[in-house]
Amino acid sequence: MATRNPRQAAEKRRQILDAAVVVFARQGFHTCRVSDIADEAGVAYGLVYHYFRSKDEVLDTLFLERWDVLLAAIREVDADASLAARDKLRAIASFIVESYRHDPDLMKVIIVEVTRAANSFGRRHLAKIREAYDLIAEIVAKAQASGEFSGAVTPAFAALAFYGAIEQVLTGWIFDLLPGAPEDYDQAKDFVVETICGGLDAA
Amino acid sequence: MATRNPRQAAEKRRQILDAAVVVFARQGFHTCRVSDIADEAGVAYGLVYHYFRSKDEVLDTLFLERWDVLLAAIREVDADASLAARDKLRAIASFIVESYRHDPDLMKVIIVEVTRAANSFGRRHLAKIREAYDLIAEIVAKAQASGEFSGAVTPAFAALAFYGAIEQVLTGWIFDLLPGAPEDYDQAKDFVVETICGGLDAA
DNA sequence: GGCGAGATTGACTCGCCAGTCAATCTGGGA
DNA sequence: TCCCAGATTGACTGGCGAGTCAATCTCGCC
Numbered sequence A, B: 001m002a003t004r005n006p007r008q009a010a011e012k013r014r015q016i017l018d019a020a021v022v023v024f025a026r027q028g029f030h031t032c033r034v035s036d037i038a039d040e041a042g043v044a045y046g047l048v049y050h051y052f053r054s055k056d057e058v059l060d061t062l063f064l065e066r067w068d069v070l071l072a073a074i075r076e077v078d079a080d081a082s083l084a085a086r087d088k089l090r091a092i093a094s095f096i097v098e099s100y101r102h103d104p105d106l107m108k109v110i111i112v113e114v115t116r117a118a119n120s121f122g123r124r125h126l127a128k129i130r131e132a133y134d135l136i137a138e139i140v141a142k143a144q145a146s147g148e149f150s151g152a153v154t155p156a157f158a159a160l161a162f163y164g165a166i167e168q169v170l171t172g173w174i175f176d177l178l179p180g181a182p183e184d185y186d187q188a189k190d191f192v193v194e195t196i197c198g199g200l201d202a203a
Numbered sequence C: 001g002g003c004g005a006g007a008t009t010g011a012c013t014c015g016c017c018a019g020t021c022a023a024t025c026t027g028g029g030a
Numbered sequence D: 001t002c003c004c005a006g007a008t009t010g011a012c013t014g015g016c017g018a019g020t021c022a023a024t025c026t027c028g029c030c
Helices: A006-027 A034-041 A045-051 A055-079 A085-102 A104-115 A120-124 A126-146 A155-174 A182-198 B006-027 B034-041 B045-051 B055-079 B085-102 B104-115 B120-124 B126-146 B155-174 B182-198
Strands: none
Touching: A006 A034, A006 A045, A006 A055, A006 A104, A034 A045, A034 A055, A055 A085, A055 A104, A055 A120, A055 A126, A085 A104, A085 A126, A085 A155, A085 A182, A104 A120, A104 A155, A120 A126, A126 A155, A155 A182, A155 B155, A155 B182, A182 B155, B006 B034, B006 B045, B006 B055, B006 B104, B034 B045, B034 B055, B055 B085, B055 B104, B055 B120, B055 B126, B085 B104, B085 B126, B085 B155, B085 B182, B104 B120, B104 B155, B120 B126, B126 B155, B155 B182
């Protein structure tokens, strides 16, 4: 075989994906040109099309890669029977916030260009996004059955409110609507859980 | 003056705006062509540019018109000293849900194309959108000062969670993630307030 | 009845950029 | 050393659609 080391090919592909994250985060998916990605990656224009069928596929890849990690994390949390529902939600909130802390550009791209892009990409990945809602709803449903949560609200609704609150906070950080210092990250995890589980009402 | 009845000009303009709502809701802002708007309005292509400087300005106009109504509604609710904070939030949730019931296409366009379009239009109108968050945060802050709400969470955070929950529910209706029958609309108002104020925890 | 300001028309221009492709390079195997 | 599959290059094309503009129409006024 005359194929170059397949490791190197994978690295080039990765290099393009990483460059895409930077460019998408900086300029937005629709505003940037494919040549911007190639330039950022230090690679010729055409090579992007050697590794990906289209500009769309680059973003799809970034999203699916990361979202599958998120889904796996939620499933793992849910499987831990020793955790109360409140702690499970805490763990999920924590995972998402830590994802943002670890790679804010990637999370920005996923939220801004996919999750919140209800037309273009959000619509295409609706089923995938919905999986996360459903998993969270399942946790709520079990907690309601066991009496840990009240049954005043449907699980589907609770899941939407929970996920919506987290996403809104990340969006707040992304667009400087909310202070985003390191200590705010940890506080946010508590705030989300406290608000959704405990409510705003005085005790 | 040789100007045609200014009433008729205003009506033509309105006609174009209404057509734009239909087209944007159906096809999305980026996917539709200006000629689609003109066709839907039963008007020549060029006339759109007689009344609006650009395609963007059409959407800007739709958003600002409606958002100002929302801001006015929130201010009015807030000004009513006889209302508890919980009731104020209930009234705001109700107003938004009723807006959706009354004109789902318009609300879809505003949410999908502006409010959640964090890059393009969402960014342009960030300050305007933020006004709503700030108004809600103010209500929370006063309730915390009076002891109605606990101080466990910052007002800015509570406002984001509250607004995020409502928007997520509307998004759920828009994309059929959540049942959207008439009775669900009224239930949703209670759910949002119940979740944010009362929390999921069993009493 | 005829004038003219503004309304209305729609064919056309023009820039942009995703995607193509033929040419060139490179490195591992024989 | 030579060969060639696959990697890499970047100039080029093709289509699309926003915005322009000169021509035409319409209606209120004198």
